[in-house]
Amino acid sequence: MSRKITIKDVAAEAGVSEATISRALNDSPQVKKATRQRIQKIAQDLGYHPNGLARSIRVQKTNTLGVIIPDILNNFFTHIIRAIEDAAAQAGYDVLIVNTDEQDDREVSALNLMLEKQAAGVIITSAGGPTNYAAQLGNTPAVFVDRMPPAGIATQYDRVLVDNVRGTQDLVTQLIDRGAQRVGIINSAVSMTATERLKGYHRALSVAGQPHDPAIEVTARTDNSNVAQMTRQLLVNQRCDGLLAADNTIMDAVLHKLPDLDLPPFQLGSFDDQDWFDFLPQPIVTAKQPIAQIGKTAVDRLIARINQPDLPAEEFRLAAKIITH
Amino acid sequence: MSRKITIKDVAAEAGVSEATISRALNDSPQVKKATRQRIQKIAQDLGYHPNGLARSIRVQKTNTLGVIIPDILNNFFTHIIRAIEDAAAQAGYDVLIVNTDEQDDREVSALNLMLEKQAAGVIITSAGGPTNYAAQLGNTPAVFVDRMPPAGIATQYDRVLVDNVRGTQDLVTQLIDRGAQRVGIINSAVSMTATERLKGYHRALSVAGQPHDPAIEVTARTDNSNVAQMTRQLLVNQRCDGLLAADNTIMDAVLHKLPDLDLPPFQLGSFDDQDWFDFLPQPIVTAKQPIAQIGKTAVDRLIARINQPDLPAEEFRLAAKIITH
DNA sequence: GTGAAAGCGCTAACAT
């Protein structure tokens, strides 16, 4: 098996120094055009691919952004990934994605991997557990997206996320406008998200002059294993005529349960949108996050911070849009 | 901003040579236990993370597998990614995923990126266009998954994919068993996949003693822009009482069109499964691919080839499973 | 059991 082609091989073949090869391949203006073309052809013919690791080590920087994702099977996050990839590519960065499956220890490994690969910065959407970000990250630039780190340290980092309070308020208001008198909520297991979405829910009720009832405010487990039971609880026992699922995975679990129940008409709402909601047998209202914009904002901010590390930490809140399927 | 901590800093702090640090951190048996523990503590305290790029360059290998995906928004491929990540992690490899959005030029860039990052091997599920794999890859180990390279060169590489002929045959047979007398097919734009799925379709018809009719065998564009019109064509104009979508993206487009049409009952079938098919207003039969197994097979084979480059190229065919939602 | 020195592939001063 032929050894890997290096710049040395190209230099030997072309009869010039390695430095000239390097210059020619990097389009340095100071190498003669004829030489450059000759060298590029030789490199091509030899099947030469520069060793990016060696390059990165020499120039002391990479063009890699690390991205930590809690659940790659979740449609919301695949859209995030795509938006991040696009924005990153446009800025000349490549992306190292790691899926943690909502496991804290995998988040720690993911971060380690990214640091070892010398990521220029990281985008974190996992933030489940007790990871000590400050200690792990050192001074690697980081932006948190969607899921936030613990309150104490959140303000040290840039954050990009949807306006949960407003989005949920608008969503619940819409359910009420459509006739719901008693809207139950199955909230998210992610703490800050849950707090904000609950707040929006309460606001909508207050504005509509409807009472709060703790009995119809329940919280899903991370794996949604209790959602089926809660769905029955709210729609049957508690006689809710409106149900809000605080994210798309919860809604999925709710939908799986509904056929078992024999229910009078009720209003259904979900934070996060899915294309296939169009196919459901009953209408559904969603708060659709501006995912592309979230991804782009995160990347732009991260790159800004890479280039200028002492920017003040900022929070970016983007508006959700109410959609009726 | 504090400079990045290197092995040199740890050596200075510990009062030993860099070589000893390296040995200690790599659990070399020849370093005294006390020394090792002392060094590991110092490294920890300093927030030292080894530079993986430098390491890779020195040992002349990486533990990175490149993965090229045509459409990260497609549920099928996110499952593939997850299976690959899991199998790779288990074998001590990390994964570099690049999404090409079905664009040939992005596939070429993706491959270049992987070669520059010195990927130990690549898994390719894109294979859309005229990429010259042999020239691009050189002797980088590669495994093709799901989408195959052009016929001429396919046999030079390992391939992992579902048994399309059998899967489609079983699927169509199921539709016929459920009462369909005239099953139309909207085939995939991916050529080899299409050929095989058409073959399975024909076989099922032959076994059932039903005639072939080219008028009800149509092909979707890559972007599915013609699927809506074809759906009407088959179900209305051609009066099919059965419709097979040859992949999940086609089925999605079909489902979006159905509400516009006012149809007598008919049988619906789809290659590829989706969880949310459960929620559809009418039953649907699918051929579910063994995705986890496909991913694991691909990774295992790739790693085998990395360790033993002159293995003969092989094809792995895995059976799909018929599911009725 | 530990240190000194070389070198992986590349680029950037500094020469010429």
Added chain:
DNA sequence: ATGTTAGCGCTTTCAC
């Protein structure tokens, strides 16, 4: 316009 040299951070002989 091109060559020479040094060195990025790490591991691995080869000494001791």
